Amino acid sequence: MSTPSAESHFDVAAFYAFSKLPEADLKSISQRLQSYAQELSICGLLILGQEGVNSTVAGRREKIEEFLKFVAELIGHEKVEAKWSQAPRAPFRKFAVKIRNEIVTLGKPELVPNLQDPKNRAHRLSPEDWNKTLEEEEDVVVIDTRNWYETELGKFKTAIAPDISEFIEFPRYVENSGIPKDKKVLIYCTGGIRCEKAILEMEQQGYENVYQLEGGILAYLEKFPNRQFEGDCFVFDHRVAVDQNLQPSGRFGLCPHCGQPSTKHIECVRCDTEMLICAHCHDSGDQSLRTCSKNCAHHTRLTPGKKGRAPAPQGLRHGQ
Ligand SMILES: [Zn+2]
Ligand SMILES: [Zn+2]
Structure with missing residues (x-):
């Protein structure tokens, strides 16, 4: 893959689209995506399934726009919208397609037929409406649908962080949350895809007044840096996190033991090397994790x- 010259940077696009794709077609779609990405010198990761695509890619903006058109055509959409950010270096080593049962895993395949239901469009808030709601309404509950290691880096000021390790734990969290069913609930995630399923799950549990942030934190920060979102936004590539201006935050590495973002400073008990490890390994009480590496x-x-x-x-290490 050719890389942009030193003074330039990589544009990064996060996107997803739900679409019914026949299982028999996935392999050939994957191959076509693979060869076109190579032709355009794009790196990234694309999750492909019978419910659609979920992806982050990086390269030159105009090439990525070509790629998005190609993706839209392949899956029968008019257009695929992306959330844009930047990286000084390639945030992926190569381009890869992974075929999965769900393109974002909630473990609830029965919700999938409802993903295209137009009535759900009414429950999307644009970044503008989301910001207005947070700044002007008081009687709302805000839930971050992401995992603990993501919310630890940053979240909306008033949001509840459910402390889950995987999205698949979200339905149980909601069941046990005790949030009144008639309450106005606002949910968000990184780029919007988890909320597409989370909102259906909450509605199925009897919540009638749930709204999702369209395009997620990434779309919000494009319009409203340094407002209602605090800290950095975890992303699923080598950058680990982006800051309020959607630039790599540079403040986080990945834990040498488990691969989650590392935020806790230690001196390795074996070799005294200074290192950042994640909060969970740090707080585990296991001395062998107070180390700089798997080796130590x-x-x-x-x-x-x-x-x-x-x-x-x-x-x-690779994030996810
Ligand atoms: Zn760890
Ligand atoms: Zn060490």
């Missing part, structure tokens, strides 16, 4: 308390 963790488990040399530096 391994040796600490074998011979607790023994000091040793720092391992050779390693490359960045």
Whole structure:
């Protein structure tokens, strides 16, 4: 893959689209996406399934726009909308397509037929309406549908963070939340796709007044940096997180033990190297995780308390 010159940058587009795709076609769609991405020098990850596509890609803006047209055509849509941000370096090593049962996993395939239901369009708030609601209405509950390691980096000021590890835990969270069914509830996620399913799940549980942020945090920050959203937004590529201006935040790496964003400063108990690890590994009480690397963790488990040399530096791990 050719890379843009040093003074330029990568444009990054996050997008999804629901569409009914026959299982028998997925392989050939995947191959066509793969070869076209290569032709356009685009890197990224695209999740493909019978319910549509979910993807983040990076490259030159005009090439990505070509690619989005191609995707739209392949899945029978007029247009595919993207949320844009930037990266100084390629945030993916290559372009890959993964075929999955669900393009965002809630574990509720029975909701899928409703994803195209036009009545749901009424329950989308544009970034403008979302911001107005947060700034002017008081009697609303705001729920962040993302995972704990995402909300830890940043969230809307008044939002409840459910402390889930995977989206698949969201339905149970709602069941146990005790939020009154008639309450006005606002939900959001990174780019909007999780809310497409979360809203249907909540409606099925009897919530009638649920609204989703169209385009998610990424679309909101395009219009309203430094307003109701605080901190950084976790993204699923090498950047780990973007800041209020949708630039790589640069403040987070990935935990050497589990791959989640790391926010806690430690000195490795074995080799004294300074390192950031994630809050969960940090708070686990396991001394072998108070280490700079899998290598030091391994040796600490074998011979607790023994000091040793720092391992050779390693490359960045893949986020998700
Ligand atoms: Zn960890
Ligand atoms: Zn170490």
